[in-house]
Amino acid sequence: MIRILPFPLLSLLLWLAWMLLNGFSWGHALLGLLLALLLPLATRPFWPNVPRLRNLPRLLRFLALVHWDIVVANLTVALLILRSPRRLRPAFVELPLALTDDFAITVLMSTISLTPGTVSADVSEDRATLLIHVLDVDDPEALVAEIKQRYERPLKEIFEC
Amino acid sequence: MDSLVEFLVAAFILLGAAFALIGSIGLARLPDFYLRLHGPTKASTLGVGGMIMASLLFFSWQAQTLQLQEVLIVLFLFITAPVSAHMLAKAAMHRGLARRKDTKGRPWKQ
Amino acid sequence: MLEIALPVGFALIVLALLLNLYRLLRGPTLPDRALALDTMYVNAIALIVLYGIATDSKLYFEAAMLIALIGFVSTVAVAKYMTRGDIIE
Amino acid sequence: MNLALMVLLPFLGAVLPPLAERLRASRTVLALTAAALPLLALVWLWWPAQRVLSGGIVQFSRPWMPSLGLDLAFRLDGLSLLFAVLVLGIGLLVVVYARYYLSANEKAGRFYAFLLLFMGAMLGLVTSDNLILLVLFWELTSLSSFLLIGFWSHQSAARKGARMSLAVTGMGGLALLAGVLLLGQVAGSYSLGEVLAAGDRIRANALYPLILVLVLLGVFTKSAQFPFHFWLPHAMAAPTPVSAYLHSATMVKAGVFLLARFYPALSGTDLWFYLVTGAGLATLLWGAAVALFQHDLKGLLAYSTISHLGLITMLFGLNSPLAAVAAVFHIINHATFKASLFMAAGIIDHETGTRDMRRINGLWRYMPYTAVLAMVATAAMAGVPLLNGFLSKEMFFAEALEAGAVSPLSWLLPVGATLGGVFSVAYSARFIHDVFFNGEPVNLPKFPPHEPPRYMKVPVEILVALCVAVGVFPGFTVSALLAVAGTATLGGTLPEYTLSIWHGFNLPLLMSFVALAGGVLIYSQRRRLFAAYERLPAMDANLIFEGRVQALVRLAAALSERLRNGSLQSYAAWLLGVVALMLLVYLTPALLTDSGAMLPLDGAAALGGLILIVAALITAFLHRHRMTAIMSVSVVGLVVSLIFVRFSAPDLALTQLSVEVVTMLLLMLAMYFLPVRTRVESGALRVGRDVLLAVVIGGGVGVMAFAMMTSGFDSISPFFLENAKPGGGGTNVVNVILVDFRGFDTFGEITVLGIAGLGIYALLRDLELDSAATDSMGRPWARDAHPLVLVTISRPLLPLALLVSVYIFLRGHNLPGGGFIAGLITSVALLLQYVASGVEWVHRRMPGDYHPLVAVGLLLAGITGLASWMFGYPFLTSTFDHIHWPLVGEFELASAMLFDTGVFFTVVGATLLMLANLGKLSLLDDKRRAG
Amino acid sequence: MDHLIIAPILIPAFAGMLLLLEVRERLWLRRATGLIATLALVPVTLMLFQRAFAGEITVYDLGNWPAPFGIVLVLDRLSALMLLLTSLLAVPALLYASQGDDRIGANFQALFQLQLMGINGAFLTGDLFNLFVFFEVLLIASYGLALHGRGPARVGAGIHYVVLNLIGSALFLIALALIYGTTGTLNMADFAVKVNQLDGQARTLAEVAGLMLWIVFGLKAALFPLYFWLPATYANASAGVAALFAVMTKVGIYAIARVYGLAFGAGELAGLGRNALWVVALVTLVLAALGALSARRLGEQIAYLVVMSVGTLVAGVAWGTPAAFGASLYYLIHSTLVCGGLFLLADLIGRGRGDLGDRIMAGPVPAGRGGLAPLFFIGAVAVVGLPPLSGFFGKVALMQAVPAPLYWALLLSAGLVALVGLSRSGSTLFWRATGEADAPRLDYWRLFAAALLLAAAPAMAVWGGPLLAISDATAGQWADPSQYINAVLNTAGGGG
């Protein structure tokens, strides 16, 4: 199974993408299936460490949460930008990482960057700390806690447990 | 076209365009690079998102079937946009770009 | 309604592009310029999608998708150049 | 009797001596091989000669290049017979003489080969019956004499002399060519017979003066007539056998031969008289006077030759039939005595080791036999009675008097002729007295001198014997030959003349005596004259000529280097300047005003245009900040793709966008090794010029674009729109054009891409570049070579991008997309792996050599094209079919897709070949730094 | 369907592709592939030549689409002649290069084949945009070949060559856009018909397009003031490449002649830019002769002689009469083969003189002088137009066909100047010897290759009659564009 379907999540993603691209027809469903199987196999050598999806429902919930956060925070940031920039309280914040998997860390960093007001600026060489730039922060500690709570924990569940 | 759909499409268009503009305003007027980095990577994301929503609605209505193709644009953008931001932030830190004086914390040496 | 929203939408996005261009011209640093270019790419996506709506045509979708998929590679290359000089090591 | 074959014989003979030399033949054998074929030719000549002597003409003709009027046509009439005999006869004597003259270590084989080449050229020249053929052999004599004069190539004088004679006679040859072509056009034929018959028509033609001048330029340069005489003394750097041959009987005689040959066609006008007689007289006097002052034995003979050629030329110029006969007669006489004199001089040189008459004295005691021979020949040259020179000189004096009687310059010609005779006697006296008497030799390199080997003297003996025989018994010896030669020269009836030694006491005889007496008198005053001559400013023609050539070379170099100054900026400015000039001349304001219907401009488009314009201007103004310029160029590219979107060209937009990304990667790769900034180095003037060019060309192209867009036109495009679906099986007409209607363009285009890949690969191999150790701000590079986020994201993007590629590829035939764009997306996805994880990482996962991929792509496209042959259709004929599969539904299979697959692979292969190898450069650099 | 006409394009194309597949280490295999493919072109082009001279114009509808919609290949006498010439030049050039020069850089054999593909395509195509594509094919291959090997001089010259040609390509595209934007077609024959029906603005634009084409072709042909790139590029290229390049300027001349003959020979726009071409050609002739005189290297001198031949030829083309064009063609064949041979010879001489190379200064006796000197003499005599070799007859033919005193004067003077220049270099290289060279022995295969090309000089003299007849027949067909136009536009053909 692993041989044929080394990355089920990826295959699923590819198949969905194919169907999105082409619209539904049986022919495309088949062709999409073929591609969804073949392409991961073909690119197998490029995946030295296979990220393992452990909790699909959690992932879906996580995605919904992120999208909601993006929308909400966008409004906040819009206001921040339009107000006088002088009132901003920017900060570089370090976030100690609990995640160990590269893929999971990347997803976390992407999430942070995608949600308004924060950008993942860097990750330490030992993968222990994340550097985040924040647009406007009152209490960096609280922010770190929130990120860990809101994003890191679900990700740990999705990819690592 | 159904006026509700048309209204929604128009609203999403304006929302998207507005966020695109706001992001770019941020890029234009925020005082240091790290701050400017926030404008585009967020607002533009929702800017595109708004447009995509408008497009989804519009074409789905036109075809009277669900047209989700555009979702892919968002998917790809969400995958790739953080990489740009991250890489640029690293570049800025490497170059030791000045940050606003009252910025808490400090960038890392590269 | 669309006849108002569309031109306004175009105007806003093009205005956004102009602001990006201003940042590109102004700099002052290379990362700023790269960021401006990156933003222009993203705004271009919005513009193309909007144009698709305006012309009731899906023929431009791929162009927008292409930018979303590979547009960031330019930015990555510039950033890599700034940090490492060598973009392919 | 085949005349062509006879002419060919010396040329064939030229092959033998080098061959014999290869086989290490002895010198005598070598000379024999050289002599064999000319001898055969001479013997062969016997039979046609009989016919000529009895008044006939032998001809041979084969068409060669009919459209040029060039026939392989030869004729043997009296004139050519005379010259053929001289050429072959004296040539054979020279071969014998050279056998003893050349030393053992010299390349005699090569010498004989050149000599025989020359002989053949001469023989061809004198027997040509076609004007163009005649010029051909004429130039051949120049070329072969170049080789002969330069034979002692280790001597600077030989090289310079050879080059000078080639340049001067070559120039004359070119003039002659022009003259002859005009002559042929005027006469309506290049056949000699017809041209000679058309004399009246030629002289009446408006082109006659031009023709005459051009032909005479050929004659005068070849025959060393004033003012083109200067090359001849320097040709004396040649080995003496060459001088004996070229400067007595052959090369220099070619000029006067031509006067004789064209006599019926060109002579008889005042212009002819003034030009030919004038040049001849000047040459006669100048040569004779200067000859006296030469200390070099051969130099004296050289100027004497010039002088005698002047005499002959002058005779031809007199427009009198008798004078022409005299000229022909003197040609014979001069050939015999001058050849023998050169040979004698060569013997003296050979035996004493020098040619300096100030050192050579009193040889009478050491080599009396040679002395006798030389003295007889010299006497002939001086015009002493009972020798052949006397006869023709008498005729010359008579003709000079005759011509003086009718000419306005009544006194000039006879006085000049006498004066020439005076100097002639004087230098002849010097030759005899200074060499054979005048005390004891001074410090000779070889002492004491001896008589030369027996057979070296034979040629001289023969020639001297001829001098005497002709001088004493002209009627028995030359009269027949002279008669036919004269007839041929005049092209009509021969005038009355007698070849007798005694004409009674008359004015010519008086002139002869004046000449003898005056000559002796002048020679007696030689010391004073020499001293006066020494005080004259030295004029070395070689130095002057070389100086002129050097000056020309310098001028040419200055001009060439000014134009081709090695500056790309200047070359590009020339190119663009021509374009700008053309636009300024051709574009009219009407292009802007007479416009048809236009699309309305909206604000967004205007702002978009503004963005592009600003970005382009930023690129131009800030181009020194290279990274900024790169980014603003990207903006331009982005707006261009938006323009494509806006104006219904989604395929173009896709292509432009993906090319843009690859180009960006390319530029960033390059920037690693290039300076970050461009220095300011253009002055205001250059910037001004460039801005002007930019404005004119940019503006011009803009005006044309506007005019084009706003005018109506009918095009072939409806055909594509109509036939794309039924004929090409696709609805995306752009793609159908690319893979079907104009698939051949695409085939070429991917070939270009593939070749670029190959070329770049070749350029990058072994390229050593210094990369910057720090960034432009002097910081060490960041530590993180492969940022985590980039690495992790790049991996899922690969299959996603491949999926999109497949999508773009498959829909291309019907909707925007296709193999090219798909290929670029795949390439970018793969390149992203390189950027994210590095070359070594990637190459551990897939083969790093993309040559085969390019080849497979091109082959696939090519073989798809070939496949149509099997069905009897031309290359790249496409076919398609709709297939219905259960469940899958109906889909289309088109051969064009296979072609497009080829495009896909080529694009991927070529792009990666370029960029991956460029990326690898730094690895080499690292390795170099490490070890 | 007879596919022979496309063989001159496909043979080198497929050979080039195969060469990419072949194992890089197996040199002999690559050489064999290249040489066999090049040799195969000789009989193929010979057959095409025979066919064209039977009088028929063959049209090949690529993709089975009729003209003017699809791209067509057209074989007339002119294109057949050029194809044959190219293959005759290519064989010795490749033979020479395959004696070792092909090893000093990557992909030589493949680039060589693809260069041939480009040249042959340019000669065969009947479509203007396709001509552009083949120009690009031959250019990109020529970039690769010009830079083959190493050395700063080569790279410096290469940058100039590439940049100028990139500008040229941009101009070419502008011209093509104007052509399409006014006449609505890209087919040469169709263009020839339609361009003469234009009026008003469209006509002005078409005129500019035509002149722009002259500039582009003039750049390739190396006309004043666009030849400055040539001497350095050719003189610095490796010998086999320089020899092959002898035909590259002729591609430009061919293109001028082709478009001129079809579209601007008669009709409304007759003689477009003709006077300018005439003047420019004469200036080129003179300046090139002076350049040849002042050259400091033999290779550079020969490159200037190439430019000189361009001036000579374009003047003949600009004169416009069939007779002048016929004479030009004979001269074209001569100058291509002889200059090609001289480039090879210059390289051999340079090799024989060790470090001094082909610089025109006193130096050691070139190794193998016995073989080199006679060949040099033959080549020099031929190239300056002295008898009894081909150059002389070409010059006579041109003078007869172009009865303009100025042309005669400049042609003859330029010949004399070149004669002085070559006699200087020849006597310096072969006669002013200062000892023995520290150089490898003469390679007889290389000498053979050079001799093969230079043999054209006597051969073209001996068979001058038939060759001139061929040239005149070609020119006759050229001067009557209706034959070409009818053949192209009347061919029947269906879709798909």
Next chain:
Amino acid sequence: MEAMIAIVIAVMVGTGVYLVLRARTFPVILGITLLSYGVNVFVFVSGRLKLDQVAVVGVSDSPTDPLPQALVLTAIVIGFAMTAFLVVLALRGQGELKSDHVDGRRDEEID
């Protein structure tokens, strides 16, 4: 609209020309790039401007002229190949001539 496009073409061609005339390889590369952008648009508009009339059969009622688009596609590809070659050649120049001057002049020779 036509006038705007014409101006845009003019600016791209003009700036391209200006940059091509600079003394260093890099601006020349940029110049060539701009020049080819301008020329590509010029070729593109030889089919005249049409809004939203993509040349896909059945999609538009009066489709735009597809031929110039196909030509531009070819031109873009060829232009890319050429630019890439020039870039690498510039590097070769940098490597062998130790200068990025278009004539290979070293900096010390210029001062």
